[in-house]
Amino acid sequence: MYFRCMDDKITGKLKILADAAKYDVSCSSSGGKRKNENKGLGNAEGMGICHSYTEDGRCVSLLKILLTNFCIYDCAYCVTRRSNDVQRAAFTVQEVVDLTINFYRRNYIEGLFLSSGIFKDSDYTMERLVRVAKKLRQEHKFNGYIHLKTIPGASEELIKEAGLYADRLSVNIELPSEMSLQQLAPEKNYAEILLPMGAISRQLVQSKEERKLFKSAPAFAPAGQSTQLIVGASAENDHQILQLSDKLYKNFSLKRVYYSGYVPVSSDNRLPIITAPPIIRENRIYQADWLMRFYGFDAKEIADELHPNLELDIDPKLAWALRNRFAFPMEINTADYEMILRVPGIGVKSAKKIVSARRFTQLSFEHLRQMGVVLKRAKYFITCQTRSLQPQEFDSDLIRRRILFGDGSVRSALLRQQLDLFQKVG
Amino acid sequence: MHLYTYDGSFEGLLTVVFEAYERKAWPTAIEQEHLAQPTMFGETIAVHTAEEKAQRVWQGLQKKLSAGALQQLYHTYLWEQPGFEQLIFAYIRLAYSSTDNIEGNYAASCVLHVQQAAKQVHREKHRMEAFVRFQKTKDGLFYATISPDFNVLPLIISHFRKRYADQRWAIYDTRRRYGAYYDLHCATLVNLELSPQQRHATLAEAVMDTEEDKYKQLWQVYFDHVNIPERKNPKLHLRHVPRRYWKYLSEKQPRLHK
Numbered sequence: 001m002y003f004r005c006m007d008d009k010i011t012g013k014l015k016i017l018a019d020a021a022k023y024d025v026s027c028s029s030s031g032g033k034r035k036n037e038n039k040g041l042g043n044a045e046g047m048g049i050c051h052s053y054t055e056d057g058r059c060v061s062l063l064k065i066l067l068t069n070f071c072i073y074d075c076a077y078c079v080t081r082r083s084n085d086v087q088r089a090a091f092t093v094q095e096v097v098d099l100t101i102n103f104y105r106r107n108y109i110e111g112l113f114l115s116s117g118i119f120k121d122s123d124y125t126m127e128r129l130v131r132v133a134k135k136l137r138q139e140h141k142f143n144g145y146i147h148l149k150t151i152p153g154a155s156e157e158l159i160k161e162a163g164l165y166a167d168r169l170s171v172n173i174e175l176p177s178e179m180s181l182q183q184l185a186p187e188k189n190y191a192e193i194l195l196p197m198g199a200i201s202r203q204l205v206q207s208k209e210e211r212k213l214f215k216s217a218p219a220f221a222p223a224g225q226s227t228q229l230i231v232g233a234s235a236e237n238d239h240q241i242l243q244l245s246d247k248l249y250k251n252f253s254l255k256r257v258y259y260s261g262y263v264p265v266s267s268d269n270r271l272p273i274i275t276a277p278p279i280i281r282e283n284r285i286y287q288a289d290w291l292m293r294f295y296g297f298d299a300k301e302i303a304d305e306l307h308p309n310l311e312l313d314i315d316p317k318l319a320w321a322l323r324n325r326f327a328f329p330m331e332i333n334t335a336d337y338e339m340i341l342r343v344p345g346i347g348v349k350s351a352k353k354i355v356s357a358r359r360f361t362q363l364s365f366e367h368l369r370q371m372g373v374v375l376k377r378a379k380y381f382i383t384c385q386t387r388s389l390q391p392q393e394f395d396s397d398l399i400r401r402r403i404l405f406g407d408g409s410v411r412s413a414l415l416r417q418q419l420d421l422f423q424k425v426g
Numbered sequence: 427m428h429l430y431t432y433d434g435s436f437e438g439l440l441t442v443v444f445e446a447y448e449r450k451a452w453p454t455a456i457e458q459e460h461l462a463q464p465t466m467f468g469e470t471i472a473v474h475t476a477e478e479k480a481q482r483v484w485q486g487l488q489k490k491l492s493a494g495a496l497q498q499l500y501h502t503y504l505w506e507q508p509g510f511e512q513l514i515f516a517y518i519r520l521a522y523s524s525t526d527n528i529e530g531n532y533a534a535s536c537v538l539h540v541q542q543a544a545k546q547v548h549r550e551k552h553r554m555e556a557f558v559r560f561q562k563t564k565d566g567l568f569y570a571t572i573s574p575d576f577n578v579l580p581l582i583i584s585h586f587r588k589r590y591a592d593q594r595w596a597i598y599d600t601r602r603r604y605g606a607y608y609d610l611h612c613a614t615l616v617n618l619e620l621s622p623q624q625r626h627a628t629l630a631e632a633v634m635d636t637e638e639d640k641y642k643q644l645w646q647v648y649f650d651h652v653n654i655p656e657r658k659n660p661k662l663h664l665r666h667v668p669r670r671y672w673k674y675l676s677e678k679q680p681r682l683h684k
Binding site: 014019021023036039040041042043046049051052053055056058059060063064099102106141261264279353356357359360361363372 | 530531532533534535538542552555556557558559560561562568570585588589590591592593637640641643644645647648649651652653654655656657658659660661662663665666667675676677
């Protein structure tokens with residue numbers, strides 16, 4: 001087998017620019033509603049598909065690359081920062097287009113996630129990102145998913161144009177507080193980040209209103225906007241982080257806030273010294289985020305000044321239930337759907353099944369078991385026809401110990417691994 | 427004791443339901459003709475598929491069930507696991523005999539089982555939509571093979587037809603020996619008689635497009651470099667991509683690059 005030298009060049013660029021993009025955790029490819037109506041290539045109307053999973057267990061749904069990793073900024077947490085000694089590369093617009101189309105045709109991906117280091121200036125960089133998206137849509141009739149990263153400081157016209165071709169736009173908030181941003185990314189500030197976020201959010205509203213009046217009005221980023229922040233590179237506690245997310249969801253109607261546990265990519269002395277990424281903490285924050293978006297929890301209920309950090313060894317819903325024992329036990333046959341959602345171990349699907357099935361008959365624990373409702377944690381908090389699986393009244397500490405160490409409890413391998421690590425360090 | 431046999435088609439199975447009601451003789455077993463063992467006790471009733479009888483059963487169900495529940499029944503047929511015919515029969519009988527809609531009644535075992543079977547089929551359908559990897563041939567056909575746990579090929583066609591409206595493609599089920607082919611206008615199911623040597627239905631190197639290896643290699647490069655080694659989590663990885671699916675995935679094949 002022989003490869004032409006052009007191919008080797010592309011391979012080399014792909015290695016560098018995929019490596020540089022992988023710390024951006026956004027992977028969603030759903031909510032696009034872009035149908036294939038022009039007998040073109042691709043369809044992004046349904047929910048997104050994960051075409052593969054990396055060995056770290058993350059979904060691979062989009063071709064996630066940087067256009068270039070040349071950058072004029074020097075953010076301490078970023079692998080692409082100016083002062084870091086790494087190989088640099090840049091794709092041409094055509095190279096990104098060819099890769100996207102050829103990967104898509106083979107069913108490798110749902111579409112493209114394109115971000116970039118900032119070269120020359122914001123507008124110059126943004127203009128090239130937009131050009132890739134425009135070419136895919138117009139010359140290749142591509143209806144797959146496109147997520148463009150908005151470069152902080154790019155002009156409003158360019159952002160508006162980006163939204164015409166992209167399904168989703170995102171601006172990274174980067175760090176959970178302005179102070180941390182000043183310390184670690186002195187060339188950036190919240191104002192510059194929130195400005196485009198606000199502009200996108202206004203455009204989204206405006207376009208939605210226009211499309212109510214005129215069906216043919218152009219859609220603007222139909223899958224909405226998202227952002228990401230890095231956890232563990234600065235000192236904020238979980239309470240502060242969740243307060244920030246809550247504000248972002250409410251004020252900028254974001255679809256998602258992504259949390260990226262800081263992976264030590266730098267020995268920059270502005271950063272805390274850590275040996276392993278805070279994977280469990282990141283996971284607990286995601287669980288808390290889900291509680292806010294799908295389970296009707298208020299940010300304050302999950303973490304507050306008294307409990308500023310999420311517990312690492314139990315999930316935030318169980319933690320809430322143990323702090324609020326007065327709300328339990330809950331009778332499964334009569335409790336409101338919203339309350340059943342608050343039972344530890346019972347998810348949206350199980351809660352819906354319970355509410356549906358109890359219209360036909362009084363439910364017993366056997367019914368729940370057959371329906372696949374996980375009782376390991378739930379059994380301490382519910383009754384079925386006033387009967388309980390736990391005759392004695394346990395106090396919260398005992399329940400916690402039972403769930404963590406009791407019969408048949410399986411602790412996540414990851415948790416064990418990280419707790420072992422703490423022990424070694426300690 | 428009543429053993430019903432049928433030809434294995436969905437219409438055939440609905441015809442069995444019709445005949446059972448006609449005779450008021452509930453089946454103790456329903457089996458496909460070519461698999462059925464003659465019974466020592468009781469009666470064997472060989473049912474011939476009849477379009478209009480199947481149609482009447484289906485129309486009766488449409489009055490009792492939502493489109494979603496009808497789809498779940500069809501999915502249970504494609505599930506193909508032992509006893510699926512009896513399960514479908516039990517569900518239909520419950521639906522006919524109840525005045526209320528039975529769909530949410532998960533406390534009834536046939537309703538719960540149909541729901542669970544349909545979910546398994548749906549999951550496999552989704553996996554096939556995700557894990558199919560096309561290879562491009564010299565004449566511009568995009569070709570892939572699958573061997574899914576359940577018979578999901580009929581369910582994935584419309585997804586690929588919408589997605590790849592501008593390219594010719596074919597997907598072949600090597601386990602059930604039939605495929606789907608899209609010719610830029612419509613997608614059709616095709617039976618291919620292959621010799622035992624061609625059982626795996628893989629493409630020869632010679633018919634492959636000259637750029638095929640290049641893009642397969644670039645995909646492998648991408649897959650390797652998007653991984654974050656510090657976050658390695660093999661258990662989670664395997665939960666998402668069980669080993670039995672690796673055979674489809676070009677990123678899980680030996681590396682073409684160093």
